[in-house]
Amino acid sequence: MRILRWLVGLLLRRPLELVVAALSIALAIAFVASLGAFLEQSRAALTTRAAASVPVDWQVQVTPQGDPTTVAKQIAGLPDVRAVEQVSFAHVDSLSSRVAGEARRTGAAYVVEISPSYAATFPGELRHLLGAGSGSMLFQQTAANLAAVPGDRIQVRTATGSHPLTVDGVVDLPAADSFFQVVGLAPGAGVSAPPDNVLLVPPAVFDAVTRGTTVVRQLHVGFSHGTLPTDPQTAAIAVQARANHFQAAVAGGALVGDNLGTALTAAGEDARYADLLFLLLGLPGFVLAVVVATLVVALRSDRRRREIALLRLRGASVTDIVRLVAGEAAITAALGTALGLPLALLAIRLALPTGTTLPWAWAVAATLGGAALALLTQVGPAARLAFDRNSAGVAAEAATGPRTGTPWPLRAGLDFILLVGASVCFALTARSGYQVVLAPEGIAQTQVNYAALAGPALAWPGLALLIWRVTDSLVGRRTGRWSRGGPGTAPELEAAALRQRRRLIARGAVGLSVALGLAVSTAIFTSTYRAQSRIDVALTVGSDVAVVEPPGATVGPEGARALTSAPGVRSVEPLQHRFGYVGPDLQDFYGVQPRSFGRVTALQDAFVPGSTVARTLALMQRTPDGVLLSAETLHDYQLHRGDLIRIRLQSGPDHAYRAVPFHVLGQVTEWPTAPKDSFIVGNADYVSSRTGSKAVGTFLVSSDTPAATAAALRSRLTASGSGATVQDTSSEGAAVTSASGLAATDLTGLSRLILGFSVPLALACSGLALLGGILERRRALVLLAALGATARQRGRFLAAEARAMVVSGMLGGAVVGTLISYLLVKVLNGIFDPAPAAPSIPWAYLAAMLLLVGAVTAAVVAGVGRVVARAGPSELRDL
C-alpha cells in the first residue's frame, strides 16, 4: 500500500522527472534494438549478395574413377538443387585462323563443351558480345588474337590433326577465373589466371574437334539460396559441409569446386567488418545511451539521497526503501519500453533498407537491457544509501548540497593511463599494417584481430575522463571576476555556484562530448567511406562515362571527336588498353596521354606512392618510354626506378607479341579501369609508335550528367553498329562495392542509425542534463524568485551552467570526434578501396548539429527555467 501511495505521489508530483528518465531508457532500448536489426539485416544482405554473385554454385568434376551418370544422380538427390549442366573441357595444341590472307595462330587453348541452354541457366558465366548467342563462340581475347569475327573459319589443332569450324559469336567470360579453376584444391585456392585462348562449342561439335585429347567432365550445379542461413559464415560452413557429405557419398568419384562456399566465406569476412563497425561505432553509441540514462537518473540523485535519508530518519527499513525505488524503476522501465520499441521500429523504417524487421530476440534483449538499466541506475544508489547504518551520515544527507569531490578515476589518473594505453595499442596496430580482419587461405572461419580495437576502445573512456578533468578544473577555477556584470548581476556568485556544481557540469559535458564525438567521428568516417566509394566507382568505370570498344576494334584517338558532341560532355580522353608480358606474366597495359589525362578522371596522390599525380604525369611527359608498375611487379622482378624493362606487346598487323623497351618510372597502385592486381601504365604515343597500332580500348568521358550522356552515346553507338559498350558512374554505382564487399547501402544504414541517434543523444546530454539540473535546482530557483530575482537574473544562473556545459561539451566533442575518426579510418583501413589520402569532413552536418544543440540548450534554459522557477503556492510552501 505504501509503495502504491509513493508511486501515485510520484506520478502526480513529478511526472516530468519520470518521463525524462523513461525517455533516456527508451533511447537506449531503441538504439540497441535498431542496431540489432542492422546486424541481422547486414548479415542477411551479405549472404544474399554473396550467393547471388556466384554464377555457378558448384563445379563438380568427375574423377577418372567416377561415373558421370552416378555422380549426376547423387547431385539430383541433394537438397535445393535448382539446375545442373554438363560442361567438358579439352586442352588443344592451338587455334589458328586465316583472315584476309594472313595466317594467325594462338598458343595452347581450351575447347569447352556447353549446352545451348547453359547461358540461360547460368547467365553470369557468359556475356554475349558479337554474333550468335549459341553455337561455336570465341572468347573475346582469343577473337582478338585470331582477328576473327563471327562467320570466319578457324582451325582447332590437336595431336590428331586440324579440325575446321565456323565462328558463330564472340563472348566474354566474366567469371573465367572460377570457370577454369583447378577443382579439388582447398576452397578458393583452385582459382587461377584464366587462359587467353578459349573456344566454346555445342555438344554436337565437341567430340569432333577434340578427338584424341583428354577430356575433363564437370557438372555445374546451381542451388536455391532461399534456405541458406542468414549469417554468411554459418551459411559457408553449411554449404561446405554439404559438399563434404556429397564427396563422401560419391566415394572419390567426383571433386567439388565450391564457388558458393568460397563466396560465402569471403562474405563472412565482410560480415566481420560489419561486426567491427558495430563494435567501433555502435557499441560506443550503446554505451553512450547507457551513460545518458545514468546521467539523467544521476542528476536526480541528490534529491534521491535526501528522500532516502528522510525515509530512513522516519523509520523506513532498507527493504521498504528498495521496494519503493524498485517500484519507481519498474514504472520507468515500463514507460521506457513502451516508448523505446516503437521508436526502434521508426528508426528501422527510416534508416535501414525496406523490409528490415526488428528481430524479436533483439527486441527482448533491448527490453531486458532497458529494465536492467533502470533498476541498476535507480535501485543501486538507493540501496547503497539505505544500507548505510551511520545515522549521523544519513541525517547529514538530508541537508546536503551537490558533491564537489574529485571522482576516484581522476584521482587515480585513469584518463592518462587509458590514453597512453590507447597510443601504444594504436602504434602496435600501425606497425602490423592495420591488419584487422584476417582471412587465412582456404579456411572458412575468418579471424578478427580484436587487439587492434584496443586503441579506440581505450581512447573513448580515456578522452571522456580527460574532458571530465579539464571541465572540472576550468569550472572550478572560475571566479567571475572577469565576467561582464552590470547592476543587478552577481557574476562572482554565479561562478561560486558553478564551482560547487562543477561535478554535475563536468558529467553533462562528458556526455555531450561523447555524443558529439560519436556523431562527428561517424560523420567523418561515413563521409570518407562515401567519397572513397565514389572514387571506387569512378575507378571502375574510368570516368563519369566510359565508351569501351569491342575486341579487335581499331578505332584510334581520333574517335574521341565523334563523342564530344553528346549532351553534357566536358572532355573526352582516349585510354589505350593492351596486354603485355612482363616475363611470363600477362598484364593489362594502359597507354595514356600524360598531358591531358587528368582532365577526365580524379587521380589521387595515393595512387602513386612516393610521389604525386602531378609530378608523375609530368615525369611521364618527359620520359616517353617510361612506365609505372605495380608493387608486386617491382618486387617480384626486382625492378627499380630507371631500370630498363622489355615488355612484350602485340604489335602491327600480325598481332604478334614483340619486346618493346621501357624504363621504370615508379609504382602505381590504382588506375582508372585497371584491375586490382598487376597492371602497367605508359605513354600511349610511344606504345602506338612501337606497335604500329593506334587502337584505343576505351574513351573516358567527363560529363556533368553521366546518365544522360551515357544514354545519348548508347543510342548513337547502337545506331552506328560499332559494338562499343557504354558505362557510367550513376548506373554502375549500385553494383560496385568496396574492398570489404560491404555495399554502400549497408554502411549508409548504420551511419543513419548512429547519426540519427547521436542527435537525440547529444540533445539528451545537453537538454536533458540541463533539464534535470533545473529540476534539481527548482527549490533554489523558487527561492531566488522569492528573494526578488527577476526572470533574467534567475536565467543568468542557469545560463552560466548551460554555457559551461555546452561549451566544454562542444570543444570536447570536436576533440573526441577528430581523434576517434582518425583512429577509425586508420584501423578500418581495409574497408576502404582505395585507401583515403585524407578524411572527408561533412561540415554542413556538423554545423547543423552544433546549432541544434545550442538551440535546444537555449530553449531549455529559457523555457523550462522560467516555468520551473514560477513561484506558485505549493512551491512557496515547500520553501
Added chain:
Amino acid sequence: MNASVTEPLVEASGLGVRYGSTEILHGVDLTVGRGAHLAVMGRSGSGKSTLLLVLAGLLTPSSGRVSWPGLSSDVRVRRGEIGMVFQAPSLMPELTALQNTTLPLRLRGLGVEESRAASLQALEAIGAADFAAALPAQLSGGQQQRVAIARALAGGHRLVLADEPTGALDRARAHQVAVALRDGVTAMGGGLVLATHDPALAEMFDERLTVLDGDLTPGLSA
C-alpha cells in the same frame, strides 16, 4: 487590524485565500506600519504562512486587496524592499553563508564590497559570523536558519516577514535570534511580521494576532 499605522507599509482589506475548495483566509483586514512588531499565532495549517506570502506579494489573494503604500509601486523594487525568512532554512546550497547573505543585495544592484560589508554585519548581529565561509551542507539546521535571518536583515528591508524562523532552534537560541531579528528590523526602521506557534516568543512582540478559522483575532487566542 492596525499595527502601528503611523506610516503604513502594507494594507490588506477583506483578504480571502482559497486553495481549491479549501478556504484558508477570509475577510482579513490588516495594516502593518513602519516600526511595527507583529506576532501572528495560529495552529499548523491555520493560514499563517499563506498570510505572509500574500503580504509579501508572492501570492495573489482570491478576494480582497493588498497594497503597499509605504513601499515602491514598482513590483521589482518592492520585492527587494520586503525580506522573507522561511519556515525551513532556505539557502542556496551552492553558496556559502556569506554569499547567501550577499545574494539579495547583489540582485538589487549593490556593489560587491558594500554587499559584503552589510552581510558580515548582519551575520555578526545574529551570531553567525563564525561560519560565514561554510556551505549550508556544513551547517546545522539552526545555523542555516540564522544565516537566512541574517540575509533578511542585511538587505535593509523595510518590511520583514518571518515564517516560524525559530522552529529549528532550541528555546534559548530561538529567543536570542528573535530578539536579534526584532532589534535588527527596528534599527533599519522597518516593520516586522513574525508567524509563530510559540506563545513565549509572541510575548516579545508589541502586538499579537491569532489566525483562527481563517480570521484574524487580536491577542493569543490559539
